[in-house]
Amino acid sequence: MDVSRAGKSAIPKRVGVALQGGIEVREFLIIIVQLSLLMLVLRQFQIENSAFIRLALLTFAGFVVHAVLPMPYRLPFFLVLSLAGIGLVLGVTNGLWLVGIGLILIGLCHLPLASAVRTVLLLLLGGLLVVLRVDWLHAPWSQAVWPILGSMFMFRLIAYYYDLRHDNAPVSVWRTLSYFFLLPNVCFPLFPVVDYKTFRRNYYNTNAYGIYQVGVEWMVRGVIHLLLYRFVYYYLTLSPSEVTNPGDLVRYLVSTFLLYLRVSGQFHLIVGMLHLFGFHLPETHHRYYLATSFTDFWRRINIYWKDFMLKVFYYPAYFQLRRWGPTPALIVSTFFVFAVTWFLHAYQWFWLRGTFLLSWPDVLFWTILACLVVLNALHEAKHGRERTLSKASWTWRSATTLTMKTLGTFSVICLLWSFWACESLSTWWALWRSAGEWLTADARLGLPLLIAAVVIGGTTRDATGGGGGSPQKCGQRTVSWVRSPASTMVLLVLLVLLGIERVHMRLGTTVGTVIQSLRSGKLNRLDRAMLDRGYYENLLRVDRFNSQLSELYMKKPAKWLDQCLDTVGVMRFTTGFAQTEFIPSVAVPTYYGMFSINRWGMRDQDYEQYPAPNTYRIALLGASAVMGWGVADGQTFEALLESRLNREWAGKSYEKYEILNFALPNFQPPQQLVMFEKALTFKPQAVFYVAAGYEMSRAQRYLIEVVQKGITIPYAPLRVIMQKAGIEAQTEETEAHRRLRPFQGEILAWIYQHIVEECRARGIRPVWAFVPQVRKGVWEEETPEVLQIAKTAGFITVNLADVFKNQDLTLIRLAEWDEHPNTRGHQLIADQLYAALQAKQDIIFSPPVTAEKKPIHR
């Protein structure tokens, strides 16, 4: 499916004065059918999010009206549709703020003042927006406005202002407003930098049907990119600490780069949608994975960015510097462009996330890429490169050369990309230190792989046609009303069928499960773990823009619960193994209600240290969800369950029931041992250990953390495991995780067994309960293995993995970026836990066997 990069047809670009735009009924229906199928696919696979699905419906419905309107009304209609889209996604109030600020920015560009004065005014307004963005002054609009406002204006305003100064074309209010408030933009904070002149010049510059058909094809291509991205994101990505052999290394490098499919997929969707309204914009990406050099890569990946850089920065710099000679001017201008790219990357980050990104991996990535592009550019300037207007001739020699160049470029780009995406320099370095041990041994695999690549690459290249930079017969593409839509419709029908559960499950369990998983967008296991950590740690490196996690972070308010708990003074550090504890006898109001700590340092009502006679006391261990993150006192599932037990059971076997909540936020399994020892001093009849996801990973992470901090592990068996794994204070973190991972199960097993043994020694019932976060995909969170460990250890187990089944998760979690249960979620947990306790009443609540008291063994 070849597409000319300019999308121009054989028809001359201007036909007299009148613009084209007519479409035959047959052509119109062909487009409608394809859009209908595409809408089905978007819904079946839940592409992007629900806001985008609604916007797509509005877009396709809008197309039906737009396509039959007389030409003079189309641009105004598109603008109205775009504004309606803003209102639909952001809400009326936020939408009005967004449009209002945008109108002021646009208005400043057109003031009848000298250019220098307008520039100063724009900078002053920009400065005010910066102050509001960092919350030095409180903005009267919602946080949700910022990423979209930034996305619409941070680059397009620069491009627009530049063109205003150099373009003689008359200004059109409809066109200007349409340019900034582009319909798809409200759903995509990452947006291609559409050039204003191109936007103006290419509007219905060829037959309408051709433009629409290209748009549909690009949207389909975008969907395929996004589905491929999901597959890579769910199934291929690894953390650096999981790389243990050459295969893992290749997988890690390639999958990290392939995550870029999300950006290319989104951009294809965006520009495809714009085609439906006559904006015959060029490709945003052109087979960037087939680049044969670094300059070629720069030209193929995010073409709009490259063009923006060329126009606004590179050419002006070069023209200023060319008196030094062409070579020095080329070198300095190229480095200048990459420095600007780095800066604007951080500038973009600022508007989308509210902080300025400054990290050494970022700086080094752009510097290294700049050096490679400069070297390539110097070579091209001296020796030229191959170009042709006709199809390139194919020989085995040319295919081999081309494939080697492509492989080489792809490999280096994957390497650089992995560096850019890594959490830190030390993490990336640790990855390669380990790689050195296996590369020599398995290098012999390289030659057969290389030969295969040459053969496949050579023949594939011939099929796709053309090498790096060698264009097809451009400007000659005419849309066949039979061939193009036919192949697109076949593809769409195939996708629709694959999206039907009864169909894809017939392809086998494995294939069916994979396709089923691709039908929704969710965080993968690595990002989920990062999200969990992010509740408590200030994670600065959630900055891969193609990360779904970074998009969540864009929406998270600057002052969320984590900052609230830190600032209201309910926690303090300790010198012991647990490191933190609640400050006793503190009560503070929070956004979600009162947050009270009793005299014993529990987030709970007050209790006597020892239970009254005929009282059944449960000691509850757990982390943030159990503690009641995001809900007020008395709204936790613990408090609700305690109330219900006293309402319905009190006066039967026991006069009273008490549940003492020893949970703390961010407490990992090893830390629970400390709270368990504290709980024993309150003489419970039962200990309920509530597990969340990633029990093994979190236990591992915590032990590495304490060793690195020089904190003594007070439990001898855990110290022995750490010694066996060779973990010391100076062991690099990624390496420590790699060494300790094989012992994860052993660590958790010992923790659980210890709790059970100490309970049994005291006649205490040990109960293990699993309460998930409010998310789908529990199977990914180590739960089955952890459940088995709990059973083997001797716990009475209660598995509430299905507690949120058949529920609308958006109604029972705190926020999209915070998967803790809200009050409704806590009620569900309390109800299901009550039912489970009722079912196991005889086991859990039978009178305890009096046991000899023993000191705690470590």
Add this chain to the structure above:
Amino acid sequence: MADDIQKTVKEYILKEFLPGEDPEELTETTPLITGGILDSIATLKLVAFIEERYALTLAAHEADVEYLDTIADITHLILSKKP
């Protein structure tokens, strides 16, 4: 004069960027920048040629698709800047 300019520019492009190509393939409407024939390095070489050959000075914003995408566009630009 326009024909001379078109001929000169066409010869330069064929010689510098499309050696061995059939001259009939390069027409006055063949897209050069949008068609991938001229990248930034080639565009700057073309600018340098135009400036030297016709004693003109181009501005940075004129190294653009609007002015240099086809031989017809280039000819129009040169004619517009000649006194």
